[in-house]
Every structure is written in C-alpha cells, then in structure tokens.
Amino acid sequence: MSLQNPVFIPGPTNIPEAIRKACDMPTIDHRSPLFATILHPAIDGCRKVLKTSEGELFIFPATGSGGWEAALSNTLSPGDTILAARNGMFSHKWIDMCHRFGLNVVQVDVPWGEGLPVAKFEEILRADPDARIKAVLATHNETATGVVSDIAGLRRAMDAAGHGALLMVDGVSSIGSMPFEFDQWGVDVAVTGSQKGFMLPVGLAITCFSPKAVAASKTATLPRTFWSIDDMRKGYAANAYPYTPSVGLLNGLKLSTEMLLAEGLDNVFARHARIANGVRAAVQAWGMTPCAVSPDLYSNTVTAIRTPEGFNASTIVDRAALDYGMAFGTGLGDVAGKVFRIGHLGMLTDAMALSGIATAEMVMVDLGLPVTLGSGVAAAQGVYRRGTRVAQEKAA
C-alpha cells in the first residue's frame, strides 16, 4: 500500500497538510488557559458547521460509534422505544446498540440502496398517540450504500404527525461535506466524527444536543459516565474536560472548522457535489449503476457501485490495494460482494479524484470486466474541466 496515493475509502479521509500539522502538537497542560484558546473555538466552529445557535456541542475523545452511545445514553431510559430504519450497515449497527441498551426498537426494514422511509415513519408516528416512541433515529448518509436521506422531510413528517419524539441524526459521513441544518431541520441530537468532513484523524466523537434533548437528559436513566454530557458541560465551563482531552485533535478541529468556514460551507458542499458528479459520470461510462436507487438519494461523499451479477466486487478492492497501492471501500453487510465504494469526501482535488477513477478502471479491466480504459476518466474530466464549469456558471 503506497503512502503516496490518496485514499478513496469513505473516511477517514486524506488529511490536509495544515491539519496534520495542527494535530501533531507537543504536550501542553490541558488544565492551563492555553487549552481554553483551543477548546472554545473548536466548539464554536463546530456549531457553525452544524448551523446551530441553540444546540449544545459536546466532543468526546472517541469515535462516531461512541457518539451514538452518547446520544442514546444521555436521553433515554431502559425500556424506552425508538423508531429506526435499517437501510445499511451503519443504521443496522446503531439499531444493534439500541437493543444492547435494553431499548425497544420499532424497526422498519428498507432495501439497501433506498433512503429513510419518511412516509412510513409518519404513519408509524401517527399510530403512536401515547408517545411511546421516544426517539426517531436517522442515518443522514448511509456510508455503506452511498445513500443520503431527507432529514428536513423527516422533520416535516414528524411535525405532521404531531409527534414529540426526539430526532437523532447520524451525520457521520455527511456533516461538513453536505448541507446539514441542525436548527432549521429541528434535529435534537446530531452525531459525527473527526475523520470525515472535518478531515482529521480518528479520535473525536462530535455531538450536538438541542435544548429539548438536554432537557431529556435530566430524567434519562441509562447509565453514563464517559459519555455524560452533564460532566462534559461542567468541564467546559471550567475550560477543561471531565477527563483528559485529546488536545492535538481539538487543535486540528479548530483549524478544520476555520478552513471550512473560510472556504464557505456552500462552496465546500458545491465542491463535494462536483467531485461526486464526476465519479457518477464515470460509473455511468462504465455501464454500471450506483447502489443508491435514485438520483435524489445519491450521496456526495461516497458512491457505492454495483458490479455485474456473479462478480465479486471485493476483488476490485483487493487488487487495487495489491497491484496499485490504492484503497477503495468494500461492500458491507447485505451488499458485501455486490458493490465496491469510492469515497470522495474531504479535501479532494479533481486530479486526485481522476487518479482514483483511472486506477479503478485498470483494476476492472485486469479483472475482465467490460470496461473501456479511459472511459470513466473522460466522463469525469467532462464534469471537472474548467470549460464545463465556466459554461455552467454562464448558464446559471
């Protein structure tokens, strides 16, 4: 595996030079005033990226999976009921966690490749006049299938159903890369990690709690210590943590949010959309289709690509690593062997994206798939090249 090539796994992403340097920090005293000059800007930056003015932000020295645990354990009690759909490996895992915590799960099974069943959710919520359902869990972007779901629509459905459940959103592979509106969408708990849109190494679970979710934490009885937002809040008030914080990663997060906000979130999202469009153009040129079943579900951070029947898609990932030192994502769970994934989030350039597309082509030709060398690249170049951009801007 070459350290020279960019990676095309759907996170952790390639880390920009400046962020690597910000994270690679000498030890400082995490109880000193210097730490406060890192912690608070990092928190404030995250709140801007999540577009919240009311949400409370808590950053745990852990991973996104830990963020799920923080979401559940701070707001729910054993025996509580939650509503969730299983449409990919990550929604599946969050549901599994609910079971382990003794929660009742109203589970809606959805074919992998489809989005959240908003109408079905509304129906279920309407059928719950006693508000037995305490929370709706939603995976904004299913990293396993490359499917983005409509969180704003889900909120509208919840409101239409007049249901007061908490809306908990896994935004691990969307936040910082695709539009996310914590306040406007009425999200109650959002969860993400450092290693996706924030372009950092693994090690921070970033969570945001609405006032309503914070209120719920006052009565929720699931056990929590490491994940306690109460302890965390007290720590922050003293410019500290309830335990030892990951100072270097927080310093990197501060810079990451500065970079995202300096570029402009809309520009960041447009950049991701453009890169993703190029990848999808390549997929089409290869005569293949995304796992996501319709264009409104296409993710701008990862594309899962269905390979022909009878072909083991994972061999693409294996050969790319062995023969070209390049990392793509394998299919997981229900779509294992059926898809391979190209991650295209973080600080990718056109040139980097093209190197991934070109390498995937070589592998597929090596493996005898009916793909023409250069075909996907040409399609993506058509999307990426300046002439196209200029023409689109003129048309707009």
Added chain:
Amino acid sequence: MSLQNPVFIPGPTNIPEAIRKACDMPTIDHRSPLFATILHPAIDGCRKVLKTSEGELFIFPATGSGGWEAALSNTLSPGDTILAARNGMFSHKWIDMCHRFGLNVVQVDVPWGEGLPVAKFEEILRADPDARIKAVLATHNETATGVVSDIAGLRRAMDAAGHGALLMVDGVSSIGSMPFEFDQWGVDVAVTGSQKGFMLPVGLAITCFSPKAVAASKTATLPRTFWSIDDMRKGYAANAYPYTPSVGLLNGLKLSTEMLLAEGLDNVFARHARIANGVRAAVQAWGMTPCAVSPDLYSNTVTAIRTPEGFNASTIVDRAALDYGMAFGTGLGDVAGKVFRIGHLGMLTDAMALSGIATAEMVMVDLGLPVTLGSGVAAAQGVYRRGTRVAQEKAA
C-alpha cells in the same frame, strides 16, 4: 505557556520526537493488510509491557476513564457489589462510575496520602463468605497524591481470604513506568492510557483481561457496545476494529512498546526511580514533604508536595505557567490547595528534571516561601550526577 519547555504534569507526558512522528501518519485503509502490521505488534508489545502471557489485550480509541468503563461493563451486572478504597481523586472517580452503573460499592475511606488498605480489604473479604463482592478495584498509583499501592500484597490478601473476586487495577499512571506484573500479581483487569508511560498523545484506553475476567464477561449484563471486548476480539481476529481505529496512535503505540522493550523494562523503571529520587531530594532540601505518608508509598511517576499550612499550593502552578511558561500539576479534591504536583514520568532526562526543579524554586521564592534558590537543584544534582551513579554501581 512556552512550547519550548518540558511539561511536568503527571501526564500526558512529553512526547519523544520519534513517537510524535510515528503518530503523525497519513491516512491508510484500516481494513487493509497494512493495518494488521500495526495492530498486532502494538497489542503484543503491550502484553510484554504488562507482563502477561494469558491476558487478552483490548485497545479502545478513548481515554483511561473509558478503560474503567470497559473494565466494569464487560465483567459486572447491575446490582453487583464491588470493594474499593477512596484514597485520591482517581479512586474517587472510579467509585463514582460504579455508582452510576448501579453497582453496590463497599467503600473504604482512607486518608489521602495513604495507600490501599490491604489488611482492611482482607478483613472485608473474609467477612464475605457468600462472595457477594464480585470485584476489588485498586488504583495502583494514585496520580492525585503520588502514592503507589502494593498490588502484589493485595493479591496475597485476597488469596489469603480465599476470595474469588476479580482484581481490577487502574495502572494508568504506573504501567510502563513502574513494575507491573499482570500474570504474577494475578490481576484480572488492568487499565491504562496512551498518554502516561507509553508517552503518546491522549486517545487510547489500553485494557487487559485475564481468562477469568473474560469468562465473567460471558454472563455480565451491564450494557456495552463501544466498550465490548467481544466485538473487539472479533474485530482483531479479522485484523480490524468493530469501528474505526486510531491508526496513527496505534502506530505510535507499536513504536513506544518497541522503545520500552529495547531499553529494557527494568532499565526504564530504574530511570524513573532515579529521576524521582532526585525530585524527592529536592523536596527535602526545600524543607517540605511528599503527600505520600511513607517512603514505601512514594510514586516514581509523580510527586505531590505539601506546601506550608495556610499557603495555597495552586498559586505555584498558576505562577509557574504565567511567569515561566512551565506546567506543573495542581492539587485535586481533598488535597486541592494543599499540594502541587511534579510529574516525572515518560522520557525525562536529568537536565529536563532539573529545569523543572529550578523553575519550581524560582516560583516558590517569588511567592515568599522559605526556600533557598539552588537548594533543591543541588540536592537533585547530587542524585543525578555521574559520579553518584558510578559510586552506587560500585557499591552494588
């Protein structure tokens, strides 16, 4: 706060150059074979440092506090009883966690500065013929007071009492710096973090479970997902993690264990003892005393120093940071304001230790304490200088 000065907090430690570079790693695919070449040597290295051939090692992308949670949640069930002593801030916090998890705590209160009450523990265990007590929690090195306790003695007492409770040891500020014998001492669960004896940044909770503890996990019912050793074991078997691992830190941990083992653990421990002896000689020269009440309790990783009655010890820490850009540790909990702490663990040199001692002296003189400039330094130099070492070796 100068980034040029070493830190003298009792962890995170100063990070050796080579370890910083090992941690500052570009993104690789954590599902690729390359990851296996990092993960398994890191695990094996840790097992050698903990001196275990039977223990199973699990590394969580979190902190030592998370390691406590992993220890409890994998082995105990709600309503279980544990035995613990409260002799410092960190034993206090672990007990608090037990309460939150719905465990019954048989708590022995011990004055801060004293060690684990081994005889008292034996007595309690003897009085528990029905084995109501499922686990004994022991803080090997109380970072708040600079007190090291006798874990081998505790095991002997447990055996003498004929009690089958699990022995869970917080070795956060001892492992890698002071003798620790997982197998020989009969430890069932050990917990440490990356940022102390392993000299890494914060971000890894390193835990080790004996076969007996692993067996207990089969029936333990406390909820666990992020902290599940079962999931972790399955991941490792596939050269992977149940979620995204901290690859850079694991790469650093691999190097750290290589460095510790290359130096030789006995040499590492002797180095820590020597540096600590110098610090304690300085304390004596200042006319002060360690918080630890007797020499057998003196920690070789941190010294908590009692300042004169009526003096607020925390001002030393504040002024050192403001006036000299140097970080010491404040007193916590019961000894807040009564002690300040000099951390002396990790890759300290004599020269670095002397710079800390010299700076502490300047601060204390500035604050009007009856300390003579150079006195503590001279005492420590007497310990550190080559002539002394040579003489001691000859005498030995």
Added chain:
Amino acid sequence: MSLQNPVFIPGPTNIPEAIRKACDMPTIDHRSPLFATILHPAIDGCRKVLKTSEGELFIFPATGSGGWEAALSNTLSPGDTILAARNGMFSHKWIDMCHRFGLNVVQVDVPWGEGLPVAKFEEILRADPDARIKAVLATHNETATGVVSDIAGLRRAMDAAGHGALLMVDGVSSIGSMPFEFDQWGVDVAVTGSQKGFMLPVGLAITCFSPKAVAASKTATLPRTFWSIDDMRKGYAANAYPYTPSVGLLNGLKLSTEMLLAEGLDNVFARHARIANGVRAAVQAWGMTPCAVSPDLYSNTVTAIRTPEGFNASTIVDRAALDYGMAFGTGLGDVAGKVFRIGHLGMLTDAMALSGIATAEMVMVDLGLPVTLGSGVAAAQGVYRRGTRVAQEKAA
C-alpha cells in the same frame, strides 16, 4: 496551487513521507559522534548509487549549480580550455559559468532536442594532440528538453581519441533515476543535487571526484573555499564539515540511499522507465511528439512535449496551476513557448502519473487543442495496468 496534488515539475520531486520526517530533525551538535552516524552512511550510500568504489564523494550544503562550481574550481585553472555542447538550458548555463571563471570554451552548438554530439567531440579531441582541452563537460540528462545522452559512448570516444581530458558529468536529473556508472563509464567528476532522484528538498550538492580529478585538484588554481574538496575531505576525516553542515538533509539523504538500495537500483530504474513509457504513450495519443528527436534520447525522468505551431505551450502550465492547482514545467530558453514538460522522477506511482496526464488533458481541451479527453490516460493505463506488466513478464 493545491498542496494536495503531486507536482510534475522535473524536480524538486514529490518527497516521500519517510524522507520528509528524516529531514525534519531537531538540532543536534554537528561536532558530536552522533553526526558521524549520519554523515558516513549518507556518503557511502551515495557512492553505491553512483556505482563507484574509487570516487571520492563530497556533499556541499548548496544546490546542483554549486556542484558545477565545485567541479570546475577544484580541477581547473584560469585560462584552461574545456569542451562542451550546448543542447539545452542547463548545458548552456554550465558553459556560461565556465566563461565567468575565465575558462576557454570549445562550444559545439546542437539543436535542442538532440543529444551530446559524441562523434563531433571525438573529432575535436583527435584534433587536440597537445591536450589543450583539460575537461569535457557533459550533461547526462538535459532537463530542459528531456534528452538523455550517451555518457558511456562519450567515454569510448574519448578513449578512442586517446585524449586524457577529465570527463565531468552533470547528472542532476539522471542520478538515482536512470542508470549511471561512475567507475565503469570513467567519469571524473559527477554532479547532482538532493532534490531529484534522491527525492529530498533542495539543499545538497552531491559531487564525486575520481582519483584523476582529485589529482588535478592539487595543481588547479581557480579560487575555492566554500567549494574546496580539500577542506571537505579534512572535515570528513574528523567526522565534521569545514563549516556548518545541513544535518537534517544529510539524515534524509542517508534514508534516501537506503530506500533506493533496498528497492534495488535496477528496480528503481525500471520503475522510472515504466512511468515514463506511460507518459510517452499519452503524448502519442495526443498526437504530439517529445522534444527529444529520437527514442534513444528519451529521458525517463522528464518529457518535454512539443505543442502545435503557433500555440504558446506555457499557457498549459499557467492554466494547470490556476485551474487545477497542478504544477508542470515550462519550456526554457530556445524551446520556451514551444514545449511544456512533465516531470516523472522520484517516488511516483501509476495513479499519481495518471492524475498528471488527466489534468494535462483537461487543460489542453480547455485551451482548444485537438486532444480527446481520456485518450492519453487510456494509453498510459495500457502501459501501467497489471495485465500489461504480467504479459510483458511472461514474454520476457
């Protein structure tokens, strides 16, 4: 200009991660024994890369141009005559330096794109029975035109002419990337820099002197202090430098030679040839031609590409930088505006090379050149893909 993209200038090259870390070194005492453990392995490694057992190696904290100055000033005296061909910008500049040093230059003008005129040189040397010509200067690889010349052939011609002039070779953009045989080719002075085949940052002029060249230095009277090989030799004998050395770069050079020798020089050269073949296949697919006039002159480290008459080739470089954040080389001197250059030396991967080719294509299409998107990429993929490699190995 994106820091994410690889560069395609013909040096400085992309720097491998490990080499960057080796160069980024804390300050050590350059008069301590530690320095010797860096200096001598670096020198020995270079000698192996240059394939010399008799040559003396001297490394100046400067650039390749300084190496030219070291070559001349240590071996020649004012008024001496040298023979050189002008077939590119770098041979032009070395000749200019000779003039400045008061040397007589027998200059052979060669169209840019052609190699050293070996037959013409032989003719001139035969016509110099009094050995007025003291040195022949040869640019092994003209970085401006992408032309590699036949140094072994030049040596044969010199021998055939029975002429005893020194053979001085500029191997700046060849050594470490293409075959170079200091001893076997009878080179008397070789000059290179750190930032090409050695993949380091700029800052080291690496020179090698044959016993004959060293002998010449005993009587040569051009002034020299900074460039004095005598002073340098005395320094090395004391594990030191006559002035302050670039310790970090030397540490990087030590690693670089270790990496090259571990890969195997023949493998390194084959890798460069393969990458270069792909680039040339792309050039052909674009309907263009290299500046080098015949295949035997094709350089494996840089390709200068002639663009259509009337088109300013430099606009490609400008637009690539502005629109895609990618760096190519402009045409210099006689071929300014007529060629653009793709550097392909150092630690390039197939995927990196393809990203450069793909980007060049987008730029050329944007600029209205008759190039088909994906055409060059497909041609290069045909060279790079594993299937091709395997077929070639079978055929061989």
Added chain:
Amino acid sequence: MSLQNPVFIPGPTNIPEAIRKACDMPTIDHRSPLFATILHPAIDGCRKVLKTSEGELFIFPATGSGGWEAALSNTLSPGDTILAARNGMFSHKWIDMCHRFGLNVVQVDVPWGEGLPVAKFEEILRADPDARIKAVLATHNETATGVVSDIAGLRRAMDAAGHGALLMVDGVSSIGSMPFEFDQWGVDVAVTGSQKGFMLPVGLAITCFSPKAVAASKTATLPRTFWSIDDMRKGYAANAYPYTPSVGLLNGLKLSTEMLLAEGLDNVFARHARIANGVRAAVQAWGMTPCAVSPDLYSNTVTAIRTPEGFNASTIVDRAALDYGMAFGTGLGDVAGKVFRIGHLGMLTDAMALSGIATAEMVMVDLGLPVTLGSGVAAAQGVYRRGTRVAQEKAA
C-alpha cells in the same frame, strides 16, 4: 545524545516548533506565483530585522561561509587589499578565504578574547590616503570567544579617517539576537545564516548589500556565478531564483522574521541579554571568567568560559554529551582546550538555560573542578526569577 534536551552550542539553535513545521513543506513549484508569496515576505522581513531601507537583500541556498564568499566575490577584484583583525576562529577563517581569493590582507592580530581594534583600524586607514584598502572586514560577534565588537564605533572611526572602504560585517551570530543597524551603522555588506538568530536549520546564507556595495559589484572582477547578486536580483524580479531555491527554508525564514518582529526586536534583544546575564552570573559563581576580557565585550549569544590552567576544557563538552546527552561548544583554534562555550541564542527560556547551567555543574563536579553543585543555578535563578525582573522594572 538525547533528542529531548535543548542544545547549548552557539548555533544551530534549538528550532521552535512552529518554525520546524514551516520548513517541513511539501514540494511546490518554485516558478509558480505561490513562491512569490514566500520569497518577498522573507526578504522584506530580513530587511526589517537588519534595519535597512536601502540595502538589497540576497539569500543564497548555502551557509554563512558562503555568505562571506558572496560578500567578497561581488565587490572585490583579484589583488585588492582588505583590512581585517584576527581575534577568533571565524575572523581567522574569513581572512583565510581572502588569501585564497588573491586578495592582499592587512591583518591586525588581536589576542583572542578582545574585540576589534577600532583605534588601530583608524590609524591604519588614516595611513592609507590612496585608498588602497578597498574593504574593512569586521566580525560583529566572534562565536569562538563570545566577544561582541563595536561596529558603530568602527564606522565612526572609518568616517573620522575619511576613508571610503567598504565595511563588511559578519553578523552570523549577532543578527536577530543583538542590536544590528545596517543603515545607521553604515554597513556595506552584512552576512548571516539561517541557523542562528533566525532559529532555522542550516541552509540559507543571508546577505545585505548597501547601494555603495552594489555599485562596487559593477566593476568587481572576482569570478562568481552561484554567489552572483546580479543573477539573484534578476531572479527575484521574476519571483524566482537563478537556480533552485530552498523553498521550505525560505518559508521558515518568512515565519521567523514574523515571529521576531511580532515579539519586537528590542524585546528579543532584551531577552537574549537577560538569559546571557544569568549564564554569566553562573560563571562568576563557579569562580570562572568569560574569555571576553571586559564586560563591554560580553556577547549575549554565546559565552566562552575559561577553565582553570592545566585543565582540558574540552573534556567538559565530551562528558556532557556522553553522560548527560547535552551539547555544549568546544574551544576552537587559539583557545582550544582553554574554554568551553555555552550558546544562549534563539528561542531559549529561563528553564532551558537553567537545565544547561545545572548540567554543566554536574559535569564539572564529576571532573573534579572546584565548583559547588547548585551555585551557578542559584546565581542564574537570581537573575531570571520574576521577583528580580519586577524589581528591576520598578527601579527603571
């Protein structure tokens, strides 16, 4: 040799974290506009540090010794006469270079430990009515002896003598650490390096030429190519270099000048003076004396310390390295074995300085010198501690 300890050689200095990161830069195109955004601020920053509005600044990818060569070769012709004093190893070496370049040297021998003989110089210049002397060479700070000379006084003497020679100043170990006034002192050529007051790694020779020196370059006939300020000027005008520049070091230099100017040059100089005062207080406490014969000659960047008669001072340096992993400077040339040197320039803190002083004490006691442990430290602490600073500020 520990990489953990600060170094106390009189350059290269300890490199601040931020500067190391600025230098450790990925490859960029040095012919791109991005390079201009590094080059010009670095040059402008240096001009501010040198306090010149009229001087032209040229930065060579080499060392300070190369800067000497640039000074001579751009302004003088073979056979020209220069005036210089030999009062240390570095003035000795610059004179040696003059001889090699065929210059006539009027050499004034001065005991090592004394400063430039300004009155003697004036006398010599007065006795040169035909202006045979073209340049006066002055070593501002003799790194070998820790002696700073009076450049302003030298200028006054030259003016008093009515002599028009160029004033060339070696400011390698003074510029950026001690007051230096290029314009006000009437300096014609100043030379320094990256690795002293600028706190960078070795690799940049920084030179400044007055309009008068630039005018002299128009007729000076010493050969020059690598060192040509004419070529360099043309390069800068095109945002480039006549050859490949050290981009990373220039990026570090840009930051270094920003840091120095942000701190305020007067504050930087005061910091150096304070640290130096502490070192000298320690020397006095040890019963020793600086090599510099009077307080007005004491250097604030390096102290050469005379050890007792019959004692080989170099053993201190050797043992410090072997026994404590700490680097001090040996005595050079006339004072070899008679002095050892403590470098105290760059970004030192009080704590770092004290660690050096404390280590020197241990070595001297180990070696049987009549030094009391802690004595020098106590003396330096008396200078460094906040109480002293406050008292001095009140008194002022």
